[in-house]
Amino acid sequence: xxxxxxxxxxxxxxxxxxxxxxxxxxxxxxxxxxxxxxxxxxxxxxxxxxxxxxxxxxxxxxxxxxxxxxxxxxxxxxxxxxxxxxxxxxxxxxxxxxxxxxxxxxxxxxxxxxxxxxxxxxxxxxxxxxxxxxxxxxxxxxxxx
Amino acid sequence: xxxxxxxxxxxxxxxxxxxxxxxxxxxxxxxxxxxxxxxxxxxxxxxxxxxxxxxxxxxxxxxxxxxxxxxxxxxxxxxxxxxxxxxxxxxxxxxxxxxxxxxxxxxxxxxxxxxxxxxxxxxxxxxxxxxxxxxxxxxxxxxxx
DNA sequence: GAATAATAGTTGATTTTGTAACTAACAAGA
DNA sequence: TCTTGTTAGTTACAAAATCAACTATTATTC
Numbered sequence: 215x216x217x218x219x220x221x222x223x224x225x226x227x228x229x230x231x232x233x234x235x236x237x238x239x240x241x242x243x244x245x246x247x248x249x250x251x252x253x254x255x256x257x258x259x260x261x262x263x264x265x266x267x268x269x270x271x272x273x274x275x276x277x278x279x280x281x282x283x284x285x286x287x288x289x290x291x292x293x294x295x296x297x298x299x300x301x302x303x304x305x306x307x308x309x310x311x312x313x314x315x316x317x318x319x320x321x322x323x324x325x326x327x328x329x330x331x332x333x334x335x336x337x338x339x340x341x342x343x344x345x346x347x348x349x350x351x352x353x354x355x356x357x358x359x
Numbered sequence: 360x361x362x363x364x365x366x367x368x369x370x371x372x373x374x375x376x377x378x379x380x381x382x383x384x385x386x387x388x389x390x391x392x393x394x395x396x397x398x399x400x401x402x403x404x405x406x407x408x409x410x411x412x413x414x415x416x417x418x419x420x421x422x423x424x425x426x427x428x429x430x431x432x433x434x435x436x437x438x439x440x441x442x443x444x445x446x447x448x449x450x451x452x453x454x455x456x457x458x459x460x461x462x463x464x465x466x467x468x469x470x471x472x473x474x475x476x477x478x479x480x481x482x483x484x485x486x487x488x489x490x491x492x493x494x495x496x497x498x499x500x501x502x503x504x
Numbered sequence: 505g506a507a508t509a510a511t512a513g514t515t516g517a518t519t520t521t522g523t524a525a526c527t528a529a530c531a532a533g534a
Numbered sequence: 535t536c537t538t539g540t541t542a543g544t545t546a547c548a549a550a551a552t553c554a555a556c557t558a559t560t561a562t563t564c
Binding site: 286 | 544545
Binding site for chain 2: 549550553558560
C-alpha cells in the first residue's frame with residue numbers, strides 16, 4: 215500500500231456497479247448476441263415494443279434512457295431484419311410509429327422468456343427481501359424515481 | 360401492453376444495473392475527464408498504482424477486471440504524461456513494473472479525495488446498513504467473492 | 505537443448521459509441 | 535405570413551472498445 219488506507223477501489227461504488235453491470239449483462243448477452251446477432255441497443259428497443267406496444271423512437275428513448283442516435287441505428291437494423299415496421303405518423307409527420315412484425319414478436323417472446331429465466335437465476339443468490347431492496351437502491355442511483 | 364405483464368424491463372436487473380452504473384460513473388467522470396483529460400481506463404490504472412503500489416499490467420488487469428489491450432493503451436497514455444514509469448522486470452523480461460511518478464502521485468491523491476467525497480455523497484441517500492448490503496450484493500453479482 | 509507451447513504486452517483492423525451538425529416538420533409570435 | 539424557435543430523427547465524423555494477429559520472452563517436453 216502506498217497510502218494508509220481505509221479506501222479500497224473494489225468498494226468504490228461506481229467501480230462495483232460497473233463490474234456488476236458488466237457481469238450480469240454478459241450472461242444474458244449470449245442469448246441475444248449469439249442466437250440473433252443482436253446488440254444490446256437492439257434488444258432493448260425490441261423489448262420495449264414487445265413489452266409496451268407500438269410507440270415512437272422518442273418514447274423508447276425516454277423509457278429506456280437511451281440517446282436518440284443509438285435508437286435510430288437500432289431501429290434501422292431491426293427494420294432491416296423485418297422485426298419491426300415504421301409508419302409515418304400523419305398527425306405529426308416528423309415521427310414514426312414503430313411496431314413489431316409477427317417475426318419480431320416471435321423473437322421478443324423468446325428473448326423475454328430467456329430474460330425472465332435469467333432474472334430468476336440471478337435472484338436465487340439472494341433473499342426476496344434483498345432483491346427488493348437492491349432494486350429500490352438501483353432505481354434511486356439510476357435516477358429513476 | 361402487448362402481453363399480460365408481470366415483467367417490466369425497468370426492473371430487469373441487468374438493465375437497472377447498467378443504468379445505475381452509468382449514472383453513478385457520470386458524476387465522477389467529470390472530475391477525471393474535465394480536470395485531467397483522462398479516460399475511465401486511465402484513472403482506473405492510476406488508481407490501482409496509487410492504491411496498491413507498484414505492479415505489472417497483468418496484475419492490474421486481474422484486479423481491475425480489464426482487458427489487457429485497454430490497460431496497454433491506458434499505460435501508454437499515462438506514461439506519456441509522465442504519471443508513471445515503466446521498468447523492465449529483470450526476472451521476467453516480458454513484463455514491466457509500473458510505478459507512479461511524483462506527479463502521478465499528486466494526481467492520484469487529488470482524484471482519490473474526490474472519489475471519497477463522491478462516494479460519501481452517493482451513500483447519503485441510504486442508511487449505513489443499506490450501503491453495506493448493497494456492496495455485498497454487488498460484489499456477489501460482480502463475481503468478486 | 506531443440507522444438508513446442510504458453511505468457512506479457514503491443515499493434516492494427518473492425519465495430520460500436522458519442523458528438524455535432526444537419527434535414528424536415530411543426531409551433532408560436534409579430 | 536414570415537420569422538424564429540423547437541422537435542423527431544438521421545447522418546457524418548471522431549473517439550473508444552473489441553477482437554485477432556503479432557513480437558518477445560519464458561516454460562515445458564521430448
